[in-house]
Amino acid sequence: MSLLIVGTIAMDNIETPAGKVVDEIGGSAAYAALAASFAVPTAVVAIVGNDFPQETLDRLAARGVDLAGVKVGDGPSFRWSGRYHENLNNRDTLDTQLNVLTQFKPELPEKFRDVEHVFLGNIDPELQMSVLKQLRRRKLVACDTMNFWLDSARPALLRLVAEIDLLIVNDEEARQLSGEHNLVRAAHAIRKMGPKLLLIKRGEYGVLGFEQDSIFAMPAYPLEEVFDPTGAGDTFAGGCMGYLTKRGALTPGSLRRGIAQGSVMASLVVERFGMRRLWEVSAADIEARYMAFVRLTDFHSA
Amino acid sequence: MSLLIVGTIAMDNIETPAGKVVDEIGGSAAYAALAASFAVPTAVVAIVGNDFPQETLDRLAARGVDLAGVKVGDGPSFRWSGRYHENLNNRDTLDTQLNVLTQFKPELPEKFRDVEHVFLGNIDPELQMSVLKQLRRRKLVACDTMNFWLDSARPALLRLVAEIDLLIVNDEEARQLSGEHNLVRAAHAIRKMGPKLLLIKRGEYGVLGFEQDSIFAMPAYPLEEVFDPTGAGDTFAGGCMGYLTKRGALTPGSLRRGIAQGSVMASLVVERFGMRRLWEVSAADIEARYMAFVRLTDFHSA
Numbered sequence: 001m002s003l004l005i006v007g008t009i010a011m012d013n014i015e016t017p018a019g020k021v022v023d024e025i026g027g028s029a030a031y032a033a034l035a036a037s038f039a040v041p042t043a044v045v046a047i048v049g050n051d052f053p054q055e056t057l058d059r060l061a062a063r064g065v066d067l068a069g070v071k072v073g074d075g076p077s078f079r080w081s082g083r084y085h086e087n088l089n090n091r092d093t094l095d096t097q098l099n100v101l102t103q104f105k106p107e108l109p110e111k112f113r114d115v116e117h118v119f120l121g122n123i124d125p126e127l128q129m130s131v132l133k134q135l136r137r138r139k140l141v142a143c144d145t146m147n148f149w150l151d152s153a154r155p156a157l158l159r160l161v162a163e164i165d166l167l168i169v170n171d172e173e174a175r176q177l178s179g180e181h182n183l184v185r186a187a188h189a190i191r192k193m194g195p196k197l198l199l200i201k202r203g204e205y206g207v208l209g210f211e212q213d214s215i216f217a218m219p220a221y222p223l224e225e226v227f228d229p230t231g232a233g234d235t236f237a238g239g240c241m242g243y244l245t246k247r248g249a250l251t252p253g254s255l256r257r258g259i260a261q262g263s264v265m266a267s268l269v270v271e272r273f274g275m276r277r278l279w280e281v282s283a284a285d286i287e288a289r290y291m292a293f294v295r296l297t298d299f300h301s302a
Numbered sequence: 303m304s305l306l307i308v309g310t311i312a313m314d315n316i317e318t319p320a321g322k323v324v325d326e327i328g329g330s331a332a333y334a335a336l337a338a339s340f341a342v343p344t345a346v347v348a349i350v351g352n353d354f355p356q357e358t359l360d361r362l363a364a365r366g367v368d369l370a371g372v373k374v375g376d377g378p379s380f381r382w383s384g385r386y387h388e389n390l391n392n393r394d395t396l397d398t399q400l401n402v403l404t405q406f407k408p409e410l411p412e413k414f415r416d417v418e419h420v421f422l423g424n425i426d427p428e429l430q431m432s433v434l435k436q437l438r439r440r441k442l443v444a445c446d447t448m449n450f451w452l453d454s455a456r457p458a459l460l461r462l463v464a465e466i467d468l469l470i471v472n473d474e475e476a477r478q479l480s481g482e483h484n485l486v487r488a489a490h491a492i493r494k495m496g497p498k499l500l501l502i503k504r505g506e507y508g509v510l511g512f513e514q515d516s517i518f519a520m521p522a523y524p525l526e527e528v529f530d531p532t533g534a535g536d537t538f539a540g541g542c543m544g545y546l547t548k549r550g551a552l553t554p555g556s557l558r559r560g561i562a563q564g565s566v567m568a569s570l571v572v573e574r575f576g577m578r579r580l581w582e583v584s585a586a587d588i589e590a591r592y593m594a595f596v597r598l599t600d601f602h603s604a
Binding site: 086087181182183184185188202205206208214215216217218219222223224225226252253256257259260294295296297298299300301302 | 388389483484485486487504507508510516517518519520521524525526527528554555558559561562596597598599600601602603604
């Protein structure tokens with residue numbers, strides 16, 4: 001069992017109320033792959049610039065992440081700069097430099113084409129679709145997107161959504177995609193567009209999971225200090241898909257436990273800048289946080 | 303075991319995206335008492351105007367609510383008019399007529415003074431304190447308040463908060479009371495002010511419960527249609543205190559199950575205008591919604 005992750009690898013400048021970092025490693029594929037690597041062998045398809053630190057790629061490889069699908073492009077890395085507000089729920093993008101991302105044409109190495117579990121991180125839906133077409137034995141394909149594509153590439157996004165199994169969006173994106181304000185109705189509408197499974201992220205309020213006739217609500221972990229929310233959504237997706245890949249078949253409880261594992265990883269990553277917490281975290285830390293989530297939410301057997 | 307509830311009984315005009323009602327029965331004590339009456343005998347201390355429908359008082363009495371502490375004042379009933387926005391999280395107060403509420407001096411009938419469990423609904427903290435002083439055997443006193451008193455009567459409110467066991471506020475009130483934005487830190491600060499137990503209501507995102515070193519997060523029930531959020535907070539408090547009163551002693555799991563029962567009642571009351579759903583709901587409806595909350599939140603044993 002292995003998981004294929006397609007997305008961005010970036011260098012970020014981040015300001016939060018806790019401080020400021022520059023040239024921090026980020027991007028959807030980096031966060032998701034590192035989070036998933038705790039559960040399963042993970043393969044990444046992405047592009048980096050010729051200024052990207054080899055040391056970081058070596059560290060990912062040392063974690064068992066297969067980087068055969070990571071190309072070094074001609075020019076500097078994709079860069080994002082952002083500043084979070086005091087409440088950490090809102091942020092301003094100060095600067096985005098696409099750089100080598102404009103050259104990104106995801107080509108799957110032959111050995112990746114038989115992977116059954118795939119996470120398509122947030123990139124142009126046309127590129128996400130091109131990945132889908134290269135897969136030969138797909139079993140569970142999850143996809144993230146953002147409001148930018150809902151505005152600028154809606155037809156392509158709808159074609160993609162019709163083809164995937166699991167859509168991961170935030171509450172505002174779910175409303176925008178469906179045209180429904182109420183999230184239960186939004187979920188009904190979106191699932192009619194294609195995906196059997198839908199996860200709606202609500203930031204500090206957690207996640208709603210929809211499958212068949214069941215709704216699951218997972219609160220976020222109430223932390224005393226959130227250092228940096230960057231990448232929390234991608235870390236969640238990576239943790240969740242890592243779990244589902246490890247399980248293999250989708251059973252009624254497995255999506256819920258995948259959401260729990262994703263929430264665990266997301267609650268850890270925000271405790272330090274960028275991906276720093278994920279590099280140092282242990283299996284025991286992850287297990288302890290999982291049990292903390294059980295205590296956080298249990299009322300029936302408590 | 304019985305529960306004493308002090309607060310308002312009102313006549314409301316309510317507009318929501320689902321429609322409009324006038325002269326709807328409301329007020330913190332009415333919602334809380336009807337919700338609690340499913341669990342325990344409940345006694346109310348409040349004031350109504352001479353225009354208040356006797357039929358409604360008779361219906362409450364028929365539900366086992368002891369109205370010996372409800373005075374009929376000289377003049378019209380307390381009235382509130384409000385209009386909810388499309389998203390139902392925000393509302394505009396169109397009109398408030400205090401009327402007989404200005405005459406309210408809570409006097410506990412002799413038979414109420416030995417009640418051990420008390421819910422002080424949102425009224426002037428000086429009045430809430432006067433009730434506290436009339437109690438002889440208090441065991442668990444819960445208190446609700448609102449931003450109005452945080453602004454205009456902070457010293458009185460702080461004296462009250464120092465005396466009570468359980469404070470119930472929403473997230474913005476918790477932030478305003480503590481001066482901390484982060485809710486975990488806000489909870490630490492508030493509990494240092496007095497109350498051992500703290501519930502922070504987050505509207506459509508549910509409730510956080512704090513006791514000793516434990517945090518409990520309960521999501522709100524994701525409903526396809528919310529008709530009218532009026533009174534949801536008071537219904538939650540009544541359902542929660544009804545459960546805790548029935549249990550008698552506070553044990554580690556009982557606050558969590560109280561929060562669950564409160565959430566059940568709140569999720570029901572918003573399905574119709576005003577208290578209409580609470581009049582018609584059955585014990586089986588309540589049990590079914592409780593089990594729906596178990597399914598909504600369980601990932602560990604699913």
